[in-house]
Amino acid sequence: MTAGSGLPHEFQYADASHQANTAIAGMWLFLATEVLLFGGLILCWIYSRHWNPVGFDAGARQTALWIGTLNTALLITSSFLYALGVAFMRVGNARALIHCLVLTLMLALAFLVLKFGLEYRDDFARHLFPTATRFALTGAEAAGGRLFFIFYFLGTGLHGIHMLVGMGLLVWIIRRARRGEFSPQYYTPVEVVGLYWSFVDLVWLTLYPLIYLVGRG
Amino acid sequence: MNSTAADTDIAVPRGQTEGSYLTDGYSVRSWLLSTDHKRIAMLYLASITFFFFIGGAAAALVRLNLIVPEGLLGSAEAYNRLFTMHGVIMVWFFLVPAVPVTLGNFMIPLMLGARDLAFPRLNLLSWYLFMAGGVVTLWALFSGGLDTGWTFYTPLSTAYAKGHVVMAVVGIFISGFSSIATGLNFIVTIHQLRAPGLTWYRLPVFIWSMYSLSVLLVLATPVLAITLVLLAFERLFHIGIFDPAIGGDPLLFQHLFWFYSHPAVYMMILPGFGVVSEIIPAFARKSLFGYKFVVWASVSIAVISFFVWGHHMYVAGTSLYSALLFSILSYLVAVPSAIKVFNWLGTLHKGYISFDAPMLYALGFVGLFTIGGLTGLWVAALAADVHLTQTYFVVAHFHYIMVGAMVSAFFGGLHYWWPKITGRMYPEMWARIAALIMFIGFNLTFFPQFILGYLGMPRRYFSYPPEFQVLNVLSSAGATILAAAYLLPLGYLVWSLLYGDKAPANPWRATGLEWKTPSPPPTVNFLVTPVVTTGPYEYPPPERTSG
Numbered sequence: 197m198t199a200g201s202g203l204p205h206e207f208q209y210a211d212a213s214h215q216a217n218t219a220i221a222g223m224w225l226f227l228a229t230e231v232l233l234f235g236g237l238i239l240c241w242i243y244s245r246h247w248n249p250v251g252f253d254a255g256a257r258q259t260a261l262w263i264g265t266l267n268t269a270l271l272i273t274s275s276f277l278y279a280l281g282v283a284f285m286r287v288g289n290a291r292a293l294i295h296c297l298v299l300t301l302m303l304a305l306a307f308l309v310l311k312f313g314l315e316y317r318d319d320f321a322r323h324l325f326p327t328a329t330r331f332a333l334t335g336a337e338a339a340g341g342r343l344f345f346i347f348y349f350l351g352t353g354l355h356g357i358h359m360l361v362g363m364g365l366l367v368w369i370i371r372r373a374r375r376g377e378f379s380p381q382y383y384t385p386v387e388v389v390g391l392y393w394s395f396v397d398l399v400w401l402t403l404y405p406l407i408y409l410v411g412r413g
Numbered sequence: 414m415n416s417t418a419a420d421t422d423i424a425v426p427r428g429q430t431e432g433s434y435l436t437d438g439y440s441v442r443s444w445l446l447s448t449d450h451k452r453i454a455m456l457y458l459a460s461i462t463f464f465f466f467i468g469g470a471a472a473a474l475v476r477l478n479l480i481v482p483e484g485l486l487g488s489a490e491a492y493n494r495l496f497t498m499h500g501v502i503m504v505w506f507f508l509v510p511a512v513p514v515t516l517g518n519f520m521i522p523l524m525l526g527a528r529d530l531a532f533p534r535l536n537l538l539s540w541y542l543f544m545a546g547g548v549v550t551l552w553a554l555f556s557g558g559l560d561t562g563w564t565f566y567t568p569l570s571t572a573y574a575k576g577h578v579v580m581a582v583v584g585i586f587i588s589g590f591s592s593i594a595t596g597l598n599f600i601v602t603i604h605q606l607r608a609p610g611l612t613w614y615r616l617p618v619f620i621w622s623m624y625s626l627s628v629l630l631v632l633a634t635p636v637l638a639i640t641l642v643l644l645a646f647e648r649l650f651h652i653g654i655f656d657p658a659i660g661g662d663p664l665l666f667q668h669l670f671w672f673y674s675h676p677a678v679y680m681m682i683l684p685g686f687g688v689v690s691e692i693i694p695a696f697a698r699k700s701l702f703g704y705k706f707v708v709w710a711s712v713s714i715a716v717i718s719f720f721v722w723g724h725h726m727y728v729a730g731t732s733l734y735s736a737l738l739f740s741i742l743s744y745l746v747a748v749p750s751a752i753k754v755f756n757w758l759g760t761l762h763k764g765y766i767s768f769d770a771p772m773l774y775a776l777g778f779v780g781l782f783t784i785g786g787l788t789g790l791w792v793a794a795l796a797a798d799v800h801l802t803q804t805y806f807v808v809a810h811f812h813y814i815m816v817g818a819m820v821s822a823f824f825g826g827l828h829y830w831w832p833k834i835t836g837r838m839y840p841e842m843w844a845r846i847a848a849l850i851m852f853i854g855f856n857l858t859f860f861p862q863f864i865l866g867y868l869g870m871p872r873r874y875f876s877y878p879p880e881f882q883v884l885n886v887l888s889s890a891g892a893t894i895l896a897a898a899y900l901l902p903l904g905y906l907v908w909s910l911l912y913g914d915k916a917p918a919n920p921w922r923a924t925g926l927e928w929k930t931p932s933p934p935p936t937v938n939f940l941v942t943p944v945v946t947t948g949p950y951e952y953p954p955p956e957r958t959s960g
Binding site: 236243 | 522527528530531532533535593597598604605606631632634635638639642643646650651652659660661662665669937
């Protein structure tokens with residue numbers, strides 16, 4: 197057993213770094229299960245598109261490309277800021293970490309406002325919800341179009357829930373950082389939440405082309 | 414396993430050093446909010462016992478109905494709801510979790526020489542998720558039930574089925590996250606919390622099978638979760654991902670469902686392999702024959718199990734070539750399975766065998782698993798399966814694996830570790846009687862079903878032609894015996910909690926770290942962290958009384 201750094205740790209671990217490694221391993225494994233969760237959805241999505249290309253293409257053309265693109269930029273920037281915050285924490289600058297995370301949180305909020313406040317409202321107004329009685333797409337495009345919008349709402353909804361969880365975690369990390377709980381020796385929660393936040397970003401990078409780009413051409 | 418105390422050990426940081434985990438607080442709160450893996454295992458044990466008897470009661474009613482050809486219950490509707498209830502409860506709330514969350518939860522840290530699982534609070538959360546999912550599902554089943562069968566095939570489940578499909582699906586969805594949390598916790602624990610000197614090849618086979626099982630849990634369950642979400646959406650909003658009438662594809666559902674549910678079969682049986690691999694060496698007083706082969710057989714079964722799901726769909730309209738491929742892959746599973754059986758037999762060979770109750774259960778497991786496995790080859794064969802699919806032959810086959818083998822292993826493990834878990838010895842004679850009755854009752858219940866299926870009796874019908882009655886009555890009679898065999902341990906194990914003899918630390922003179930600590934173990938498991946210097950099954954040569 198190593199002598200350890202003298203930092204407090206839970207009783208099942210040999211020392212604090214053992215505990216930190218375990219936490220990070222746990223988050224990676226959790227993200228693997230998330231890949232399978234979203235993977236199942238995306239598999240169904242691509243499979244259904246394969247059999248209904250006309251309706252899916254028509255559906256994609258109804259989406260707001262500018263919102264999707266802007267949101268992609270917002271999320272990538274937010275992940276960059278988070279990573280920057282972790283780098284600041286590594287050298288002991290907790291103040292800069294807090295600034296970075298607050299900015300991350302604001303970008304996430306902007307994403308949600310654009311996505312659910314603006315885009316969803318617009319989708320409903322234009323009868324794009326798949327159960328709408330006067331669904332916007334008609335004829336050969338109707339069935340596939342409805343399918344496209346099922347996947348659109350499910351995918352973005354599930355992603356949105358993950359963002360809300362992530363924002364809750366961001367608030368938690370910011371509060372702990374403000375209480376001065378992190379140091380260059382101990383900032384495991386910051387790293388673990390960072391892994392999660394990057395994953396949420398990654399999911400969006402898969403959804404973005406599926407929703408806005410494929411079939412628009 | 415030889416072990417010595419680590420000389421650089423740190424002091425016990427938490428919990429009491431005297432008494433056991435059972436005496437560490439007596440309030441309800443000290444149980445319901447405990448993060449001790451041993452207490453959580455006991456919470457789980459109570460929960461799955463409850464679910465087991467509910468699922469068993471539904472099975473009893475199913476068998477009752479089938480005593481007469483026209484169906485004793487008189488209602489096909491009620492019959493459909495009963496077998497759905499039986500399947501849903503047994504698969505998700507007993508068979509998949511049974512061994513991992515009870516024996517696994519209790520034994521993994523002990524066998525690793527660890528103080529707890531890596532994430533104790535996650536462990537407690539997983540129990541609450543399990544109970545939440547269980548309550549929602551029970552609510553769905555008892556407020557009217559549903560008639561889809563446990564497989565939820567579309568478009569039956571999304572368009573035509575009556576009853577609380579969505580609510581049942583929500584319950585299963587929630588309990589799925591309990592499985593994921595458990596699997597994640599086990600994998601990380603086995604990687605991170607092994608005692609000094611406990612290398613991978615010194616791990617007991619039980620740990621290896623828990624590891625393989627956990628990989629299945631974390632990789633397959635999320636796919637089931639998203640599939641159930643899609644199913645619920647389709648039923649709620651009448652829009653088709655799986656409904657062919659609106660551009661969907663019902664086969665897509667079957668692919669996704671069996672991508673989870675075929676590995677799920679191995680989630681049920683892998684823990685059984687692990688338990689039996691502990692019991693047989695202990696009661697044959699011999700090292701496990703071919704340890705590395707048994708270990709890698711577990712791992713390869715876990716891997717191959719992800720590539721055989723298509724054998725559930727031979728007659729569903731998949732292409733002949735894909736069916737052929739799935740058939741070959743299904744045959745492949747037989748190789749590691751046979752390796753295990755031969756290695757257990759090799760362990761028994763020239764062993765100094767004693768027939769205590771755990772050993773009786775383990776031997777029952779080997780026999781029943783062999784029958785279940787060999788009949789699996791029949792249904793893996795394309796031509797035979799066209800005849801046998803959707804008949805009682807399939808029902809008998811998977812019950813031999815999932816109930817015969819797996820439940821035997823569960824009871825074997827429960828008896829084997831009961832002294833460690835509770836600090837009390839169970840009454841040996843009663844336990845042997847129960848093991849024997851269980852074996853007889855099980856075979857009487859399910860062997861006739863092989864014949865019924867071979868003769869062409871389809872599954873899931875509440876009535877049948879009169880010429881099948883004799884075999885059906887035999888099967889129902891067997892079910893009565895089986896029910897008695899399941900109730901017996903409930904009686905004498907509870908009795909032993911109060912009146913059983915106090916158990917020594919190692920009543921079986923078994924190897925393994927779990928036997929190095931008192932029975933029942935203290936809250937911290939080990940007052941000094943053990944250091945491991947040898948392999949897991951170093952049994953001394955038997956002391957024979959004569960030549």
